[in-house]
Amino acid sequence: GGSVKTGKMPEGEKTRQCKQDTEQQRKDEQEGLIEFYGSYQELFQFFCSNTTIHGAIRLVCSKKNKMKTAFWSVLFFLTFGLMYWQFGILYREYFSYPVNLNLNLNSDRLTFPAVTLCTLNPYRYSAIRKKLDELDQITHQTLLDLYDYNMSLARSDWSKLSTRKRTSRSLLHHVQRHPLRRQKRDNLVSFPENSPSVDKNDWKIGFILCSENNKDCFHQVYSSGVDAVREWYSFHYINILAQMPDAKALDESDFENFIYACRFNEATCDKANYTHFHHPLYGNCYTFNDNSSSLWTSSLPGINNGLSLVVRTEQNDFIPLLSTVTGARVMVHDQNEPAFMDDGGFNVRPGIETSISMRKEMTVRLGGSYSDCTEDGSDVPVQNLYSSRYTEQVCIRSCFQLNMVKRCSCAYYFYPLPAGAEYCDYTKHVAWGYCYYKLLAEFKADVLGCFHKCRKPCKMTEYQLSAGYSRWPSAVSEDWVFYMLSQQNKYNITSKRNGVAKVNIFFEEWNYKTNGESPAFTVVTLLSQLGNQWSLWFGSSVLSVMELAELILDFIAITFILAFRWFRSWQRRSPPEPAPNSHDNTAFQDEASGLSAPHRFTVEAVVTTLPSYNSLEPCGPSRDGEVGHE
Secondary structure (H helix, E strand, C coil): CCCCCCCCCCHHHHHHHHHHHHHHHHHHHHCCCCCCCCCHHHHHHHHHHHCCCCCCCHHHHCCCCHHHHHHHHHHHHHHHHHHHHHHHHHHHHHHCCCEEEEEEEEECCEECCEEEEECCECECCCCCHHHHHHHHHHHHHHHHHHHCCCCCCCHHHHHHHHHCCHHHHHHHHHHHHCCEEEEECCCCCECCCCCCCCCHHHEEEEEEEECCCCCCEEEEEECCHHHHHHHHHHHHHHHHHHCCCCHHHCCCCCHHHHEEEEEECCEECCHHHEEEEEECCCEEEEEECCCCCCCCEECCCCHHHCEEEEEECCCCCECCCCCCCCCEEEEEECCCCCCCHHHHCEEECCCEEEEEEEEEEEEECCCCCCCCCECCCCCCCCCCCCCCCCCHHHHHHHHHHHHHHHHHCCECCCCCCCCCCCECCCCCCCCHHHHHHHHHHHHHCCCCCHHHHCCCECEEEEEEEEEEEEECCCCCCHHHHHHHHHHHHCCCCCCCCCCEEEEEEEECCCEEEEEEEEECCCHHHHHHHHHHHHHHHHCCCHHHHHHHHHHHHHHHHHHHHHHHHHHHHHHHHCCCCCCCCCCCCHHHHHHHHHHHCCCCCCCCCCCCCCHHHHCCCCCCCCCCCCCCCC
C-alpha cells in the first residue's frame, strides 16, 4: 500500500504571497488603455515628479523635511498667484482695445479744397425790404427810448407806424410782445422809462420770452447792449424771413460787384467754378471748387499755385443793426461738407492782403471695439437733414433741429427743414421764441444727448491753416490799383482803405499727413506676452501649460469618482427596514453558513510540491488535515 501526506505552507510565507498577489491584481486592474489615480495624493505626487514646471519636483524631493516642503509649497503657489496676476493685467489691457498711432507723410498731387467766402453783410431782399424798413424804424425808436440815441430817423417817423397797413400793425404787435428792456443787475425788475436819475451802467439789457399762456417766461439778458440789440433784432429778422416761403431760394447775388478778381493756378475763374447761397447773418456766400465733377488740383505748392481773390468789403444797402463788422469771412472745408461759418471760418480785414497757407491732414480711426466712430453715420440714431455726407457737426445740428420740431412744433430757420415741418414764425407759433431759448439751454447742457449720440467719423479730412497779413494795396501803389479797379469793375467808392481786400489760399507744401490707427494688442501679442510671463515665473513651455490643464481635468475627474463612490457606500451602509413579525435569525444563519461551508485542504505530494497549485489556495484561514489510505 502507499500513503499520501498532506502538507501545510508556513503562515508568514502564505501572507506575503497573498499580499503580492493582491497588489499584482490591483495593478492589473488599474493598468489599461487609460491610466488613472486612486487618490489626490497619488495624482499630485505623479504630477510633481514628472512635470516640466520648475520647482514642482522640490515638493516631492523634500517631503521628508516638512519645513522645506512648506517653504516650497508657499513659494510655488505664490509664484502661481503672481503669474496669474500678471495674466489679469495682460487680459485687461487686451480687452481695453488700445491702438497705436501711425503717422505717414505722403507726397502727391493734392485736390484743392472747397473755399467759401461770405460778405459779412446780410442783404436786403426786395421781397422783404418793406418789413425790414419797418423793423428798423421800431428799433431806432427803441434805442431812442432806452439810450436817448437818435439814429438817422426822426422821432416823428414813429407816428407813421400807427397809420400803416394791417401787416405793419401785426409786426408792431409782435415786436411789442417781445420788447427790449433794461433790467437791474441784481434782479429782473423792468427799468421805468424817462428816469435819467438812475445810473444806466448798473443795468443789463435784454428781452423776455413767455409761453403761450404767459405762465412761464424766459429772461434773455446780456451784459452788453450791442449784443442785446443784435440778438433782439436777429430774432425779429428771422421771423420776417420765415414768413417768406422761398426766402432761401432767392438769388439776388451780384458776383462781379463782390468778387473783383478770381484766379486759380494762374487761370481766371468763371461762374462754373462757384456756387451761391445766402446766409441769414453772413449775407451772400460763394463756394469755390464745390463741383465734384471737375475739381481743382494743385501741381505745386506756393502762393502762385492757389486761389487768389480780390473782394469788395464796402457795406452798401445792407443791414447795419444785424452786422457790426466789415470785411469778409472765409472758410476752407472739404467738398462733401457744408460750410459752417460760425465754427470754422475767420474774418478777412479790409485793406489787408491775407495769405492763408494750408496743410492737409487725414485721420483714419479704427471702428468696432477700438473706438465709437462711425463709418457713414448709418448707425447713428439721428437723421441727417443735410444733403452732404456725415460729419459730427452735421449730426449735432440735425439733432437739435429734430428736437426743435418735436418740442416747439416748428423748425429753426438757420438749419435744414425736416419733412412735413415748417419754419418758426411768431405769426403762426406765438411762443416759439420761449421754446427755442429753453431748448437751446438744454442743448448746451447736453440734456438732449446730442453730443453723446453724434459720434466722430472714422475717416475725416482737415486743413490746418496759418495766416499772414500785409497792407494792400501799399501807399505808393494804391492810386493806380484803384484806378484799374474803377475802369474794369466800376469801382467808385470813396473809402478806398476800407473798400477792398485780397485773399490768397494755397498749399504750404506738397506733403500731407495721414494719422492712422492700428491695434496695439493683437491675439499674437497676447499669446507672446503670456508666454513671456510663463517663462519668467516657471521657465516652461506650451507643453507645461498642457500638463497643468491635464492636472486640472484629472482633479475634476477624481472628485466626481470619489463622490460617486461615497454615494454608493452610503447607500450600502443604510440598513433595510425589518419586515413586521420577523425574528432575528442572525445567529442561526451564521451557524448554518458555518456548517454548510466546505472544508478546504492543501494537498501536498510526498515527492514534490507544485508551485502553481499554491495560487489556488485561499488567503483566508483554512482547516488542515491528513488523509491516509492503507
